[in-house]
């Protein structure tokens with residue numbers, strides 16, 4: 001199952017494709033616009049919030065697959 | 068003559084509706100359950116609530132992101148990358164629309180073959196023979212005569228008939244039902260888009276101080 005999500009690049013309004021699992025493991029995601037050299041990563045201060053949300057999300061996903 | 072069953076008749080006893088609809092309905096039900104649990108999850112995990120009853124207010128829970136931009140100095144050498152922090156709604160990084168039954172394929176194939184063949188062979192032969200004899204005596208006065216003779220006849224006839232009759236019927240009934248994943252509802256997509264479009268960082272001028280928002284100053 002894909003965990004890809006798309007956000008708008010704050011620098012050029014282009015696309016930044018984010019893999020939530022990789023983001024949580026400290027991944028850095030670059031903007032897809034060739035000329036834009038921006039990249040985003042998750043701030044350490046938000047790791048806990050994002051990680052627990054992803055855990056919750058995995059739980060409902062597993063529950064749905066089991067039913 | 069034996070009649071072949073029509074194909075429509077052959078299929079009429081099958082609970083085709085149940086055969087095809089049941090797995091699709093199960094998929095739809097699963098999707099509906101997932102949609103409900105996703106909504107609950109969304110409201111519980113991705114929003115902070117305030118107020119109660121009708122006045123309940125949902126504020127998106129934000130996460131802090133680091134935007135890194137590399138810098139090239141006027142002389143062409145690489146400068147220190149600029150880091151900017153911005154807040155992003157938690158909702159936008161969760162792969163919400165991936166929670167759904169992807170595809171349901173019901174492959175139902177039924178083959179009906181009906182065939183009939185008839186071989187008939189008949190032959191007849193008749194033979195008849197007849198034989199007869201006669202004798203007669205005639206006399207008139209002193210004159211008498213005797214006549215005797217015989218007659219015989221025979222006939223023979225033969226006929227043969229061979230026929231072969233074959234009839235076959237075959238039908239294949241194949242159904243492929245496909246239920247694809249539906250995109251996120253328009254409303255949710257709009258909310259996510261609106262949230263993700265409001266993440267443009269605020270550019271600070273030299274000397275501006277906003278605690279915790281800028282980790283390093285952009286290169287001049």
Ligand SMILES: [Zn+2]
Pocket residue numbers: 009010011012013014015031032033036037038
């Ligand atoms: Zn960009």
